[in-house]
Amino acid sequence: MEALIIGGTGPTGPFIIQGLVDRGYTPVVLHRGSHEVDFVAQFEHVHADPHFADPVRDAIGGRRFDLVIAAYGRLRVLVDVLAGHTGRLITIGGTVYKRQQWSAPAGESAARETSHKLVARVQQTEDAIFAKHEDGTFNLTHLRYPNLYGPRQLAPREWSVVRRILDGRRTVPVIDGGLTLESRAYVENAAHAVLLAVDQPAISAGQTYHVADLVTPTDAERAVAIAAAMGAEIELVNYPRNAGLPGYFWGGGRNLEYMGQAGPPPTHHKLLDSQRIRTDLGFADLVPFEEAIRRTVEYYVANPLEYGGEEEARIGDPFDYQAEDAFAQALADFVRRCHSIPFAGVTLRHSYDHPKTATQAASASGSAS
Numbered sequence: 001m002e003a004l005i006i007g008g009t010g011p012t013g014p015f016i017i018q019g020l021v022d023r024g025y026t027p028v029v030l031h032r033g034s035h036e037v038d039f040v041a042q043f044e045h046v047h048a049d050p051h052f053a054d055p056v057r058d059a060i061g062g063r064r065f066d067l068v069i070a071a072y073g074r075l076r077v078l079v080d081v082l083a084g085h086t087g088r089l090i091t092i093g094g095t096v097y098k099r100q101q102w103s104a105p106a107g108e109s110a111a112r113e114t115s116h117k118l119v120a121r122v123q124q125t126e127d128a129i130f131a132k133h134e135d136g137t138f139n140l141t142h143l144r145y146p147n148l149y150g151p152r153q154l155a156p157r158e159w160s161v162v163r164r165i166l167d168g169r170r171t172v173p174v175i176d177g178g179l180t181l182e183s184r185a186y187v188e189n190a191a192h193a194v195l196l197a198v199d200q201p202a203i204s205a206g207q208t209y210h211v212a213d214l215v216t217p218t219d220a221e222r223a224v225a226i227a228a229a230m231g232a233e234i235e236l237v238n239y240p241r242n243a244g245l246p247g248y249f250w251g252g253g254r255n256l257e258y259m260g261q262a263g264p265p266p267t268h269h270k271l272l273d274s275q276r277i278r279t280d281l282g283f284a285d286l287v288p289f290e291e292a293i294r295r296t297v298e299y300y301v302a303n304p305l306e307y308g309g310e311e312e313a314r315i316g317d318p319f320d321y322q323a324e325d326a327f328a329q330a331l332a333d334f335v336r337r338c339h340s341i342p343f344a345g346v347t348l349r350h351s352y353d354h355p356k357t358a359t360q361a362a363s364a365s366g367s368a369s
Contacts, residue, residue: 004065004086006030006050007072009037011152012145015191016069017043023198025067030059037152050074056081069194076128079138089138090197091129095146095210095272096122096256105183105273108144108208116257126208133206141197141204146212146272147253150187150292151299155314158293160249161226162300163307163319165234172227173237173324175244176267178220182254183212183272186292189285196281209277215289216271219250225290229297237328241267246324249317 003020007013008029014037017027029040033047048059050073060081068086070078075091082089097106098113114120126142133140149158161172185193193211197204217225220236227234239247241264251258251265258265277283287295305311312319 001025001066002028002063003067003069004028004030004060004063006056006068006070006078007092009035009040009152010072010154011148011150011187012191012194013037013071014039015188016071016194019191019195020067020198023195028065030056031072050078053077053081060085067198069198071194074125076125079129079132083132083137087139088201089132089140090194091140091142092194093126093142093144094122094256095144099268100271103181103269103271105271106210107273108210108276113257118256118259122256130206139201139205141201141206142208143193143197143277144208144210144272145190146183146185146210146270148185148187148190150296151303153187155253155311155316156296156300156305157249157252157315158222158226158296159300159305159312160315160317160319161223161234162230162297163304165227165230165232166301166304167319167321169321170232171235171237171324171328172223173239173244173246173327174220174223175239175241175247175250175264177238178223178236178247178250179218180250180267181216181218181269181271183210183216183270183274185211185213186285186287186289186296188287189213189292192286193277193281193283196277196283200281203280207276207280209281209283210272210274211277211283212272212274213289213292214274214285217289222293225293226297229290229294230301237324237331239327239331246320246327249315252314252316 001024003025005013005017005027008017009031017040020027027043028046029043030046030048030050032049046059048055050056056078063085065086067088068082069090071092075093096112096119097110100106100110112119112123114123129140129142132138164172190211223234223236244264248265254270255266
Protein backbone atom coordinates (compact mmCIF):
# COMPACT_ATOMS: atom_id res chain seq x y z
CA MET A 1 0.00 0.00 0.00
CA GLU A 2 1.27 3.46 -0.88
CA ALA A 3 0.40 6.60 1.06
CA LEU A 4 1.14 10.09 -0.22
CA ILE A 5 1.89 12.57 2.54
CA ILE A 6 1.76 16.19 1.42
CA GLY A 7 3.99 17.98 3.91
CA GLY A 8 5.60 15.38 6.11
CA THR A 9 8.66 17.27 7.31
CA GLY A 10 6.83 19.56 9.73
CA PRO A 11 6.09 19.05 13.42
CA THR A 12 3.66 16.12 13.06
CA GLY A 13 4.95 14.64 9.80
CA PRO A 14 7.58 12.21 11.13
CA PHE A 15 5.14 10.81 13.69
CA ILE A 16 2.47 10.32 11.03
CA ILE A 17 4.95 8.67 8.66
CA GLN A 18 6.22 6.31 11.36
CA GLY A 19 2.62 5.37 12.13
CA LEU A 20 1.94 4.66 8.47
CA VAL A 21 5.02 2.45 8.24
CA ASP A 22 3.85 0.57 11.32
CA ARG A 23 0.53 -0.01 9.54
CA GLY A 24 2.17 -1.45 6.43
CA TYR A 25 2.12 1.62 4.19
CA THR A 26 4.96 2.72 1.95
CA PRO A 27 5.19 6.49 2.41
CA VAL A 28 5.77 8.92 -0.45
CA VAL A 29 6.53 12.44 0.77
CA LEU A 30 5.61 15.46 -1.35
CA HIS A 31 6.95 18.79 -0.11
CA ARG A 32 8.75 21.88 -1.32
CA GLY A 33 12.16 20.61 -0.26
CA SER A 34 12.96 23.70 1.79
CA HIS A 35 14.03 21.56 4.73
CA GLU A 36 14.49 17.89 5.51
CA VAL A 37 14.16 15.65 8.55
CA ASP A 38 16.60 12.77 8.93
CA PHE A 39 13.96 10.10 9.59
CA VAL A 40 11.79 11.20 6.68
CA ALA A 41 14.73 11.42 4.26
CA GLN A 42 14.88 7.62 3.88
CA PHE A 43 11.53 7.49 2.07
CA GLU A 44 10.68 8.48 -1.50
CA HIS A 45 10.52 12.23 -1.90
CA VAL A 46 8.71 14.28 -4.52
CA HIS A 47 9.56 17.97 -4.55
CA ALA A 48 6.72 20.27 -5.62
CA ASP A 49 4.99 23.31 -4.19
CA PRO A 50 1.59 22.13 -2.87
CA HIS A 51 0.19 25.65 -3.00
CA PHE A 52 -0.21 25.40 -6.77
CA ALA A 53 -1.94 22.85 -8.98
CA ASP A 54 0.48 22.44 -11.90
CA PRO A 55 3.59 21.49 -9.88
CA VAL A 56 1.66 18.86 -7.92
CA ARG A 57 -0.03 17.52 -11.03
CA ASP A 58 3.32 17.19 -12.80
CA ALA A 59 4.97 15.60 -9.76
CA ILE A 60 2.46 12.79 -9.20
CA GLY A 61 1.78 12.12 -12.89
CA GLY A 62 -0.54 9.17 -13.32
CA ARG A 63 0.19 7.58 -9.95
CA ARG A 64 -2.57 6.31 -7.69
CA PHE A 65 -2.34 6.05 -3.91
CA ASP A 66 -4.28 4.00 -1.36
CA LEU A 67 -4.28 7.00 0.96
CA VAL A 68 -3.40 10.69 0.77
CA ILE A 69 -2.81 12.88 3.82
CA ALA A 70 -2.75 16.57 2.91
CA ALA A 71 -1.05 18.23 5.86
CA TYR A 72 0.27 21.27 4.00
CA GLY A 73 -0.53 23.48 1.02
CA ARG A 74 -3.75 24.91 -0.40
CA LEU A 75 -6.39 22.30 0.21
CA ARG A 76 -8.91 23.84 -2.20
CA VAL A 77 -6.30 23.39 -4.95
CA LEU A 78 -5.18 19.95 -3.87
CA VAL A 79 -8.63 18.35 -3.86
CA ASP A 80 -9.02 19.14 -7.55
CA VAL A 81 -5.56 17.83 -8.41
CA LEU A 82 -5.93 14.65 -6.35
CA ALA A 83 -9.25 13.61 -7.89
CA GLY A 84 -8.71 10.23 -9.54
CA HIS A 85 -5.43 9.62 -7.68
CA THR A 86 -6.91 8.27 -4.45
CA GLY A 87 -10.21 7.25 -2.94
CA ARG A 88 -9.26 8.11 0.66
CA LEU A 89 -8.20 11.63 1.62
CA ILE A 90 -7.43 13.05 5.05
CA THR A 91 -6.97 16.82 5.17
CA ILE A 92 -5.59 19.02 7.93
CA GLY A 93 -6.54 22.64 8.45
CA GLY A 94 -6.81 25.22 11.21
CA THR A 95 -9.36 26.54 13.68
CA VAL A 96 -10.81 30.04 13.51
CA TYR A 97 -14.07 31.03 15.19
CA LYS A 98 -16.01 33.98 16.47
CA ARG A 99 -15.39 34.73 20.11
CA GLN A 100 -17.48 32.27 22.08
CA GLN A 101 -20.04 33.57 24.55
CA TRP A 102 -19.11 32.84 28.18
CA SER A 103 -15.71 31.54 26.99
CA ALA A 104 -17.34 28.23 26.10
CA PRO A 105 -15.26 25.76 24.06
CA ALA A 106 -15.98 25.96 20.34
CA GLY A 107 -17.44 22.85 18.77
CA GLU A 108 -16.93 21.86 15.16
CA SER A 109 -20.10 23.70 14.11
CA ALA A 110 -19.25 26.98 15.88
CA ALA A 111 -19.75 30.18 13.90
CA ARG A 112 -16.90 31.93 12.10
CA GLU A 113 -16.29 35.63 11.48
CA THR A 114 -16.40 35.31 7.70
CA SER A 115 -16.29 39.09 7.23
CA HIS A 116 -12.55 38.72 7.78
CA LYS A 117 -10.86 37.85 4.50
CA LEU A 118 -8.56 35.10 5.79
CA VAL A 119 -11.29 33.49 7.88
CA ALA A 120 -13.62 33.55 4.90
CA ARG A 121 -11.02 31.70 2.82
CA VAL A 122 -10.74 29.01 5.48
CA GLN A 123 -14.50 28.48 5.32
CA GLN A 124 -14.50 28.48 1.52
CA THR A 125 -11.74 25.88 1.53
CA GLU A 126 -13.66 23.56 3.83
CA ASP A 127 -16.79 23.94 1.72
CA ALA A 128 -14.77 23.03 -1.37
CA ILE A 129 -13.15 19.93 0.08
CA PHE A 130 -16.39 18.56 1.51
CA ALA A 131 -18.11 19.05 -1.83
CA LYS A 132 -15.66 16.42 -3.09
CA HIS A 133 -16.79 14.06 -0.36
CA GLU A 134 -20.45 14.66 -1.10
CA ASP A 135 -20.04 13.95 -4.81
CA GLY A 136 -18.16 10.71 -4.11
CA THR A 137 -14.74 11.85 -5.31
CA PHE A 138 -13.18 10.94 -1.97
CA ASN A 139 -13.89 9.33 1.35
CA LEU A 140 -12.77 12.46 3.19
CA THR A 141 -12.00 13.32 6.80
CA HIS A 142 -10.93 16.81 7.87
CA LEU A 143 -8.94 17.49 11.03
CA ARG A 144 -8.64 20.96 12.51
CA TYR A 145 -5.36 21.56 14.31
CA PRO A 146 -4.98 24.29 16.93
CA ASN A 147 -1.59 25.89 17.53
CA LEU A 148 0.76 22.98 18.11
CA TYR A 149 3.77 22.78 20.39
CA GLY A 150 6.78 20.50 20.39
CA PRO A 151 9.86 19.83 18.24
CA ARG A 152 10.25 21.45 14.80
CA GLN A 153 7.38 23.85 15.38
CA LEU A 154 7.22 26.98 13.23
CA ALA A 155 7.50 30.09 15.45
CA PRO A 156 7.56 28.13 18.73
CA ARG A 157 6.14 30.35 21.44
CA GLU A 158 7.91 28.21 24.05
CA TRP A 159 11.23 29.57 22.76
CA SER A 160 10.45 32.97 24.30
CA VAL A 161 10.63 31.40 27.76
CA VAL A 162 13.40 28.92 26.94
CA ARG A 163 15.72 31.60 25.55
CA ARG A 164 15.19 33.94 28.49
CA ILE A 165 16.21 31.21 30.90
CA LEU A 166 19.19 30.22 28.75
CA ASP A 167 20.19 33.90 28.78
CA GLY A 168 20.12 33.95 32.58
CA ARG A 169 16.82 35.82 32.87
CA ARG A 170 14.47 34.80 35.66
CA THR A 171 11.56 37.10 34.84
CA VAL A 172 8.99 36.46 32.11
CA PRO A 173 6.48 39.14 31.08
CA VAL A 174 2.80 38.23 30.81
CA ILE A 175 -0.31 40.26 30.10
CA ASP A 176 -3.60 40.11 32.00
CA GLY A 177 -2.00 37.80 34.51
CA GLY A 178 -1.07 35.26 31.87
CA LEU A 179 -4.49 33.78 32.55
CA THR A 180 -5.51 33.21 28.93
CA LEU A 181 -6.52 29.63 28.14
CA GLU A 182 -5.74 28.38 24.66
CA SER A 183 -6.44 24.86 23.46
CA ARG A 184 -3.28 23.46 21.91
CA ALA A 185 -1.93 20.04 20.99
CA TYR A 186 1.45 18.42 21.43
CA VAL A 187 2.76 17.31 18.05
CA GLU A 188 2.76 13.59 18.81
CA ASN A 189 -0.81 13.77 20.12
CA ALA A 190 -1.93 15.57 16.96
CA ALA A 191 -0.28 12.91 14.78
CA HIS A 192 -2.08 10.23 16.80
CA ALA A 193 -5.40 11.85 15.84
CA VAL A 194 -4.51 11.60 12.14
CA LEU A 195 -3.59 7.93 12.47
CA LEU A 196 -6.86 7.17 14.22
CA ALA A 197 -8.65 8.57 11.17
CA VAL A 198 -6.45 6.35 8.98
CA ASP A 199 -7.50 3.32 11.03
CA GLN A 200 -11.23 4.10 10.96
CA PRO A 201 -12.23 5.33 7.48
CA ALA A 202 -15.86 4.28 7.79
CA ILE A 203 -16.50 6.01 11.10
CA SER A 204 -14.56 9.16 10.20
CA ALA A 205 -15.93 9.51 6.66
CA GLY A 206 -17.34 12.98 6.03
CA GLN A 207 -16.45 14.18 9.52
CA THR A 208 -14.63 17.23 10.81
CA TYR A 209 -12.69 16.77 14.04
CA HIS A 210 -11.06 19.16 16.46
CA VAL A 211 -7.67 18.01 17.71
CA ALA A 212 -6.65 19.38 21.12
CA ASP A 213 -4.96 18.17 24.27
CA LEU A 214 -7.21 17.46 27.22
CA VAL A 215 -5.15 19.62 29.60
CA THR A 216 -5.30 23.34 28.82
CA PRO A 217 -2.88 25.32 31.02
CA THR A 218 -2.89 29.10 31.16
CA ASP A 219 -0.04 31.03 29.57
CA ALA A 220 1.37 31.58 33.06
CA GLU A 221 1.24 27.88 33.87
CA ARG A 222 3.01 27.06 30.60
CA ALA A 223 5.79 29.49 31.44
CA VAL A 224 6.24 28.02 34.92
CA ALA A 225 6.19 24.47 33.51
CA ILE A 226 8.86 25.34 30.95
CA ALA A 227 11.04 26.85 33.67
CA ALA A 228 10.56 23.78 35.88
CA ALA A 229 11.62 21.52 32.99
CA MET A 230 14.82 23.59 32.80
CA GLY A 231 15.41 23.40 36.54
CA ALA A 232 14.71 27.09 37.03
CA GLU A 233 12.30 29.24 38.98
CA ILE A 234 10.88 32.36 37.38
CA GLU A 235 8.91 35.41 38.38
CA LEU A 236 6.02 36.42 36.16
CA VAL A 237 5.88 40.17 35.60
CA ASN A 238 2.24 41.00 34.94
CA TYR A 239 1.12 43.96 32.86
CA PRO A 240 -2.35 45.22 31.98
CA ARG A 241 -3.10 44.52 28.35
CA ASN A 242 -2.86 48.14 27.19
CA ALA A 243 0.61 48.54 28.75
CA GLY A 244 2.03 45.07 28.27
CA LEU A 245 4.27 45.49 25.24
CA PRO A 246 6.98 43.11 26.55
CA GLY A 247 4.38 40.33 26.74
CA TYR A 248 2.77 40.78 23.34
CA PHE A 249 4.60 37.71 22.03
CA TRP A 250 2.07 35.51 23.84
CA GLY A 251 -0.47 36.50 21.19
CA GLY A 252 1.68 35.29 18.29
CA GLY A 253 -0.30 32.98 16.02
CA ARG A 254 -3.24 32.86 18.39
CA ASN A 255 -5.76 35.10 16.66
CA LEU A 256 -5.80 34.91 12.86
CA GLU A 257 -8.14 37.89 12.66
CA TYR A 258 -5.68 40.00 14.70
CA MET A 259 -2.58 39.32 12.60
CA GLY A 260 -1.09 42.45 11.06
CA GLN A 261 -2.90 44.82 13.41
CA ALA A 262 -1.21 47.26 15.76
CA GLY A 263 -1.77 47.34 19.50
CA PRO A 264 -2.04 44.64 22.14
CA PRO A 265 -3.18 41.16 21.13
CA PRO A 266 -6.50 39.84 22.45
CA THR A 267 -6.32 37.91 25.72
CA HIS A 268 -9.70 36.20 25.66
CA HIS A 269 -9.75 32.42 25.84
CA LYS A 270 -9.43 30.27 22.70
CA LEU A 271 -10.97 26.94 23.64
CA LEU A 272 -11.85 23.94 21.49
CA ASP A 273 -14.22 21.09 22.22
CA SER A 274 -12.46 17.86 21.17
CA GLN A 275 -15.11 15.48 22.49
CA ARG A 276 -16.24 14.34 19.03
CA ILE A 277 -12.93 12.74 18.06
CA ARG A 278 -12.55 11.29 21.54
CA THR A 279 -15.97 9.65 21.31
CA ASP A 280 -15.90 8.62 17.65
CA LEU A 281 -12.31 7.49 17.25
CA GLY A 282 -11.07 6.94 20.81
CA PHE A 283 -8.62 9.84 20.73
CA ALA A 284 -6.60 10.41 23.91
CA ASP A 285 -3.41 12.24 24.77
CA LEU A 286 -0.53 9.83 24.21
CA VAL A 287 1.87 12.27 25.84
CA PRO A 288 0.63 14.12 28.96
CA PHE A 289 1.31 17.83 29.38
CA GLU A 290 4.30 17.70 31.75
CA GLU A 291 6.10 15.14 29.61
CA ALA A 292 5.22 17.05 26.43
CA ILE A 293 6.71 20.24 27.89
CA ARG A 294 9.83 18.34 28.99
CA ARG A 295 10.35 16.98 25.46
CA THR A 296 9.70 20.40 23.94
CA VAL A 297 12.25 22.08 26.20
CA GLU A 298 14.79 19.33 25.62
CA TYR A 299 14.49 19.78 21.86
CA TYR A 300 14.91 23.57 21.84
CA VAL A 301 17.79 23.52 24.31
CA ALA A 302 19.54 21.06 21.99
CA ASN A 303 18.36 22.86 18.82
CA PRO A 304 18.18 26.56 19.71
CA LEU A 305 16.80 29.07 17.26
CA GLU A 306 19.33 31.42 15.73
CA TYR A 307 19.42 34.59 17.79
CA GLY A 308 17.96 37.37 15.68
CA GLY A 309 17.32 34.96 12.81
CA GLU A 310 14.28 34.47 10.62
CA GLU A 311 12.69 31.86 12.89
CA GLU A 312 12.89 34.18 15.89
CA ALA A 313 11.42 36.99 13.81
CA ARG A 314 8.33 34.85 13.20
CA ILE A 315 7.65 34.75 16.93
CA GLY A 316 7.49 38.53 17.19
CA ASP A 317 9.57 38.68 20.38
CA PRO A 318 12.46 41.20 20.24
CA PHE A 319 14.10 39.88 23.43
CA ASP A 320 14.80 43.51 24.35
CA TYR A 321 15.88 42.89 27.93
CA GLN A 322 16.93 46.49 28.60
CA ALA A 323 13.45 47.70 27.68
CA GLU A 324 11.85 44.87 29.66
CA ASP A 325 13.74 45.98 32.77
CA ALA A 326 12.61 49.57 32.19
CA PHE A 327 9.00 48.39 31.87
CA ALA A 328 9.35 46.35 35.06
CA GLN A 329 10.73 49.38 36.91
CA ALA A 330 7.84 51.53 35.66
CA LEU A 331 5.41 48.87 36.84
CA ALA A 332 7.03 48.75 40.29
CA ASP A 333 6.85 52.56 40.53
CA PHE A 334 3.18 52.46 39.59
CA VAL A 335 2.45 49.84 42.25
CA ARG A 336 4.21 51.94 44.91
CA ARG A 337 2.18 55.00 43.92
CA CYS A 338 -1.03 52.97 44.13
CA HIS A 339 -0.14 51.81 47.64
CA SER A 340 0.30 55.42 48.72
CA ILE A 341 -3.26 56.40 47.75
CA PRO A 342 -5.65 56.44 50.76
CA PHE A 343 -8.38 53.90 50.29
CA ALA A 344 -11.11 52.62 52.56
CA GLY A 345 -9.89 49.11 52.03
CA VAL A 346 -11.59 45.81 51.37
CA THR A 347 -12.05 43.03 53.90
CA LEU A 348 -12.76 39.67 52.37
CA ARG A 349 -14.72 37.28 54.55
CA HIS A 350 -16.54 34.02 54.13
CA SER A 351 -20.23 34.45 53.38
CA TYR A 352 -21.22 31.90 56.05
CA ASP A 353 -20.69 32.22 59.79
CA HIS A 354 -18.24 29.89 61.54
CA PRO A 355 -19.27 30.07 65.21
CA LYS A 356 -16.82 28.96 67.88
CA THR A 357 -19.64 27.99 70.31
CA ALA A 358 -23.20 26.82 69.89
CA THR A 359 -25.63 29.66 69.24
CA GLN A 360 -28.62 30.17 71.56
CA ALA A 361 -31.86 28.65 70.25
CA ALA A 362 -34.49 31.03 68.97
CA SER A 363 -37.07 32.23 71.51
CA ALA A 364 -40.40 30.46 71.68
CA SER A 365 -42.23 33.50 70.37
CA GLY A 366 -39.95 33.72 67.35
CA SER A 367 -39.80 30.01 66.54
CA ALA A 368 -41.90 28.29 63.95
CA SER A 369 -44.87 26.30 65.24
